[in-house]
Structures are given as C-alpha cells and as structure tokens.
Amino acid sequence: MAAIVCYGPLIDLSKAAGHIDEYVQLLVFVHNITPIQYKLWRRKGGAEVIRTDIQVADDTRPFFPVTIWNKQLASTLVAGDIVLLQSEHINQHC
Template sequence: MAAVFGWYGPLIDLSKAPSHVGDYVQLLVFVHKSTPVQYKLSKKGGSGSGEMVRMDVQVGDDTRRYFPVSIWQKQLGSKIVAGDIIFLQNVKVARFRDVIEVRTDHCSLIQSLVRSDELLVSKGIDEAMKDCRIGITAKNKLHKVIEWLQRAGLASHDVELNSDQVFLQFFYCTIAFGLWWK
C-alpha cells in the first residue's frame, strides 16, 4: 500500500529560499546535473558494492540559475535526470554555514514534469506542458521555467551527465581502484 503525504509549505522561487530556512517548501526546477557523493558499502559484496546514500543535485529556475539540493533517499535519487524539469515536494530548506540548500526528508516526493527530450522536440510551451497534472500555481511556475530555459538556451546545452552515467563511472573507477589497491 502506498503512503499518502500532504503538501507541506508553499511553492517558492529559488531566490526566496533564504527566507524559508527550516521550513518545508515545494520547488519546480530544472536539473543541471546530479552526482552521487556518498555510499554505504555492503559487507556481503566486498569492494565496489553498496548503495547510494546521498546525491548532490544542481538545479535552477527562472529566479536563480544554480541552487544545491541534497537527495538522501535512494528511491528519490533514481528519479533525477539531468535536463528534466522536476517538482520537488515537501523538501526542507537548510543552512550550513553560509550555504543555503534544500534537503529531502522522509516525506519528500519528486515528480518529473517535463523530460529533456520533450523540451528539445516540442514546438511550444503548451505542448511541453500538455501531460502535466499539477495545479494552476505550479503550471504558472512551470511556464516561467520553460520560458527561462528557452531564453537561456539551457534545454539543450548546460546539462552534465545524468546520475546513472555518473554512477557507472564511479562504479568502474571504484572497481579499478580496488583491483589496483590489492
């Protein structure tokens, strides 16, 4: 049985995040890149095996081009694809020293709204948004983000490797290092 969560906090622009430190918010953002950065090694599998514990994601919207997000759940991290526009629900704004970031929590959800390949082939904003099942406020924000991407030319350029590609590179480097280290 799937758990059902309510929404905690408002849908905000990234530029407003500093005024929401400690609060739950909703974000509608473009994913620039995602990088797995922390793993829990498995005792059974030996060197090179384990599971992702944290993924760092660089996102942006029409109010702030780059903003950090930490994904702490494996199932959520697997939904992050560079070049997509995603809806982050029930995420918490946090401050660490001088850095403001957003972190997922036990009640966080991620919904992919527009895939990068749809942005490249769509003829207009309405076509890119046609299958999105979100409220009016979120649709207005999505419209702004797509316009921003089109103006900035980011839909086809400023995207790095997706998380699966980075994971495979990490995995192969770990194996190579493990074999070399022995």
C-alpha cells in the same frame, strides 16, 4: 490508498533564504547529478547510504544545491528534467 501530504508553499529559488528551517515546494530544472556513496560500519556489518547532490535552477536563480537521500528518487533523475520537489527542508547553506 495512501494520501500524499506536502508541506509548505511553492516558492522561487530566489526566495529560499527567507524560508530557512521551513518546508517548501520547488519547481526546478535539473542541471547535474552527483551520487555520493557512504559505507557506515557498525558492529554487525555495514550499511550503505546513497546521497545524491543535484544542482537545480529556475527562472530566478541559475544554480541551487539540493541533496536527495532517497535512492529510488535519485535514480530516476537525469540532467534536463523539470521536477517538483515537495516538502523540501531549507537549511542555512542556501
């Protein structure tokens, strides 16, 4: 059985700006979901990439953007879910 490795502390969304370029865990409420499809063209054909943008919240911040690149994970999310996002990398746009 494979072990699951999670990086970073569990933080509130209001503390995200203090963790830029770090990995954290977030327990959040999903507001809405927007899948965005890309087609990347290469010489031997195109590759499809699905990016899903979601708006999440917790009791410290009403809206926070998160991008998910995992198609299987994104397809299971619905507005109203409460999810634990593990090993999330915080960038400067938070």
